[in-house]
Amino acid sequence: MNTCVVGGGIIGALTAHALARKGFEVRVLDAERPGAATPASAGILFSIFDQTGEGAWASLARYGHAAYPELCSGIESETGFERRGLLIVGMESGRAAEWASAQGLGCETLSPSECRRRFPQLAVPERDVALLPEVAQIDPCRFIGTFRSRLRDEGVRWEVAQASRVLQDGNQVQGVSSGDQEWQAERVVIAAGAWSAELQEDAGLEPPVRPRRGQIVAWRSVEAGNLPIVLEGHRYLVARENGEVLAGATDEDVGFDAGVTGQAREELTGFARRWCPDLLAVEPDVQRAGLRPAGDASGPRIGAHDRIRGLFFNTGHYRYGIVCAPGAASQLVQSCLL
Numbered sequence: 001m002n003t004c005v006v007g008g009g010i011i012g013a014l015t016a017h018a019l020a021r022k023g024f025e026v027r028v029l030d031a032e033r034p035g036a037a038t039p040a041s042a043g044i045l046f047s048i049f050d051q052t053g054e055g056a057w058a059s060l061a062r063y064g065h066a067a068y069p070e071l072c073s074g075i076e077s078e079t080g081f082e083r084r085g086l087l088i089v090g091m092e093s094g095r096a097a098e099w100a101s102a103q104g105l106g107c108e109t110l111s112p113s114e115c116r117r118r119f120p121q122l123a124v125p126e127r128d129v130a131l132l133p134e135v136a137q138i139d140p141c142r143f144i145g146t147f148r149s150r151l152r153d154e155g156v157r158w159e160v161a162q163a164s165r166v167l168q169d170g171n172q173v174q175g176v177s178s179g180d181q182e183w184q185a186e187r188v189v190i191a192a193g194a195w196s197a198e199l200q201e202d203a204g205l206e207p208p209v210r211p212r213r214g215q216i217v218a219w220r221s222v223e224a225g226n227l228p229i230v231l232e233g234h235r236y237l238v239a240r241e242n243g244e245v246l247a248g249a250t251d252e253d254v255g256f257d258a259g260v261t262g263q264a265r266e267e268l269t270g271f272a273r274r275w276c277p278d279l280l281a282v283e284p285d286v287q288r289a290g291l292r293p294a295g296d297a298s299g300p301r302i303g304a305h306d307r308i309r310g311l312f313f314n315t316g317h318y319r320y321g322i323v324c325a326p327g328a329a330s331q332l333v334q335s336c337l338l
């Protein structure tokens with residue numbers, strides 16, 4: 001059962017893993033394009049901007065929340081898996097508690113003085129805040145590096161190549177080509193992130209996936225102690241045990257431009273310093289951008305093409321691709337087995 005996965009970000013990598021575990025022979029083609037979303041991502045394992053608690057995003061996020069501890073078991077420090085919790089400072093604490101409960105997570109309400117006592121590195125909030133202690137995170141860049149070795153051990157072949165066409169005979173997939181080179185496959189899974197629509201002409205991906213740029217800034221070697229993820233509106237802070245603290249993220253409609261801007265640096269740095277004035281007083285060391293694959297509001301595109309046999313999609317995970325990846329991979333495998 002020869003399957004070719006186009007794209008080696010978090011979605012392609014976890015899809016390859018799930019397929020290999022079901023006995024599929026898997027090859028991943030990854031073009032290593034600048035601006036890929038996964039290496040730029042914060043790695044928060046909670047759908048922090050989706051407050052509905054229902055629908056496709058929420059159920060995939062719940063799946064991911066449950067799956068990551070096992071995926072990272074024994075390799076926590078290599079993957080940056082940590083359960084620091086999520087402190088929601090930009091929302092009335094009762095509403096945050098309802099949101100947590102819809103996701104099946106516990107929530108504590110902290111008064112400003114209790115918050116100060118627990119997290120002295122943070123500015124004191126003006127009102128009660130909500131802490132979701134079970135929320136975890138990974139470092140997506142380190143996760144994907146570590147996970148590639150696991151894929152090799154599982155027999156997945158990994159090629160650095162940019163797929164240019166899906167090969168078809170009538171309405172049956174035959175494989176993928178990259179320039180003169182061809183890889184025959186009974187199944188092709190398009191998991192090429194924001195670039196998924198490039199193969200659209202062959203695949204007829206509707207609605208098309210489009211890029212949404214996200215920028216972050218980061219500090220290295222910060223003694224952040226037990227700092228949880230801090231969420232205020234559309235801004236957040238994430239500390240890692242390796243000393244990195246990052247502030248994110250913008251959400252911009254600028255096509256495939258994966259450059260960074262002075263305006264984003266200023267805004268994100270200002271946000272970070274408002275919450276950690278002493279810790280983050282120096283200039284950030286890093287600024288980077290990634291192109292999120294945005295589909296439509298109803299959720300990602302996971303499953304079989306309706307006309308072309310052997311063609312599958314796993315794309316359009318927008319702001320939640322890290323937390324949703326294990327569930328999306330599992331769903332994709334189910335449709336391959338039908």
Ligand SMILES: Cc1cc2nc3c(=O)[nH]c(=O)nc-3n(C[C@H](O)[C@H](O)[C@H](O)COP(=O)(O)OP(=O)(O)OC[C@H]3O[C@@H](n4cnc5c(N)ncnc54)[C@H](O)[C@@H]3O)c2cc1C
Nearest residue numbers: 007009011031033037038044163193214290320321322323
């Ligand atoms: C700043 C930022 C912060 C984020 N924070 C979070 C978060 O905290 N939690 C969360 O859940 N999500 C977060 N996200 C969203 C998440 O990163 C994305 O949804 C997810 O990484 C998408 O993964 P992907 O594999 O689909 O795409 P990508 O990671 O972009 O991977 C696509 C891959 O396909 C390859 N490719 C493209 N075209 C071809 C081709 N023709 N042939 C071969 N290979 C090809 C590319 O080289 C790339 O490696 C964030 C995103 C950004 C930008």
